[in-house]
Amino acid sequence: MQTNETKKAGASSFFGRLLRKQVMIPLAALLILFLFNLIMDPSFFKIELGYNSAGNPVLSGFLITILDSGSELAILAIGMTLVTAATGGQDISVGATTAIAGSVLLRVLCGTNSRPETLQAPIIVAFLAACVVAMLFGAFNGVLVAVFKIQPMIATLILYTAGRSIAAWINNNELPVVSDETLTYFGEFIPGIPIPTPFFIAVACMIVIGLVLKFTNLRLYTQAVGINENSSRLNGLNPVFIKILSFVILGLCVAVVGLIKVSRISTINYSVIAKDIEMDAILAVALGGNALSGGKFNMTASIIGAYVIQCLTTTLYKFQVRSDALPAYKAVVVIVLVIVSAPVVREKFNAFMAKRKVKEAA
């Protein structure tokens, strides 16, 4: 009897610790989705090796589709997590700036001719140009937020509304189409490698941010600024710089996403490219259990959150749920999350647990 009880207590404390881990929130969501699919139709987990029309080996299956299509969101979630942590607000212009980055990329690749036979510049040059432009726009947002102290959502509203028009201006309102095959490598497959390239790009981004967080003070400084700006300044940090830096890093993420998006279809449609992705990126941060009011953050949880969203999307497509109803499902997820993480609910929950403990002890 005695041993049994201690065992029970040990197990419950282990699970308690596990449950308290932030990473558990998106993982649990992912698990629920996987369970649902396993019960409804196990073919969800089938992965096949086939060949694409160019004769290259490619893996296909729902899981691969999730890894492939979720890449952009995972990359954006990295930058969005930092911005959220540092400023306590979100950047809602990432979709529009993705359009700008993609437009710059195509502009450099195509030159003045919107239908070039050959590329006018190496892809790496075009990509670097897109990075510089996207980081500049990120810095613009950052300056508005950090220096002029405008609410992040209001500050980024400027580019949210103007961004797609700017993207169209960059290419004189033309819709360039690139016929060169090397561009498609970034959004589809590199010949001979059966795993979609966007996944590799996303993993590369994760490794880079992982190393940066491990070997620099970025995490500490960002959290310090997010938790209390004044005390961090008194401790010798420069909150303005840290905030702008977080927006610039997000700009870099946006440029990478622009490359993938443009590469997927070798062209661009300014009004629909990466549409509403900002909401998904913010949702990924929220799903990761990060406080949207800034401060401490967990990067891994945000990235898993991004894949959870893609998993939800793919699942709904699989079951042929009307895709215009999709935002409604996401809304349900958001509502549940927000309510669960609300201080009022937490307090009630803690009080309830404490009461139970007291009763058990008695």
Next chain:
Amino acid sequence: MKRKLVSALVCAAMVATVLAGCGNSSNTASTDTAATEETATDDAAAEDTAAEDTAAEDTAASGDLIKVGIINNDPNESGYRTANDADMKAMFTEENGYDASFAYSLKNDEQITAAQKFIQDGVDYLLLSAADTAGWDSVLMDAQAAGTRVILFDRTIDADPSLYEASIVSDMEAEGQTAVDWLAGQGLDEYNIIHIQGVMGSAAQQGRTGALNAMVEENDNWNLVTQQTAEWNAEKAQQIVQSVIDSGQDFNVIYAENDDMAKGAVAALDKANISHGVDGDVIIMGFDTNTWALEELLAGNWNYDGQCNPYQASYIDEVIKTIESGGTIEEKTIIMEEKGFDAETITQEDIDTYGI
């Protein structure tokens, strides 16, 4: 704190104007924004009140020009809109006897505000491509009272026909019907269709969906494998088709309601090595006749592309000329001629003529 906030807001506003200004100066030739148009008309108004003599001269000098106010959707919306806007800009010039002002918005209320402004400015004709069908009655009554004649193009509105002179539109139902008739003419034993729709509720979506839905209901050998909206978005279309391929369902037709979505669908097919186009396993259908899409047809990668004619300016010009010369418009609703292109018969000449 409050002062700080105000100063911050002012800065934001300044930055925004600078931003808009930069964009315009770099691109005055191709895109004017509503903002510049407004300042231009504002300037004109200021001139009028400041110096009445010169204003009188002005009106005498520009007396021959017909003043038109053109309200359109944002030219960045799509290739169709870009072509449409360019066509309007090319037609309503001073050389052709017009003094034209433009206003762009995808929002109905902003369009209504712009319309009221044009009416106050005393334009002779108000050309309107409304973002939404509802809410236009009172503005159009104002226009009638002010003697401004209204011509609708591209989109119709829910208002009494007596409030406007003419309506020049595409018949989306006919577009859908032409496409579905073409598909029926292919004589397949069984039609398993992936239907990728545009933004739900838009006229193009309703027209193009309606014809297909009717056909599927009437015939047992026409099946919809899936019917989803990709909201004109190539990537969403790609994901939808990908999910059908991943779940192993058979299909032999992709009916996409615009070219972008057809392109996304084809990307998914290429990934799974499913042949498409002429002599392929899957028939690819698109709409809007983008030049690049027609080239896909010519190359045999796609099978069909339906036209949605963006060139209404010449029709409008004709209507205005008729009214100005004292004639009457017999048919209020003018439906434009629209074609469907088949990959087997399309020529380079067609691409040059009809590509947008």
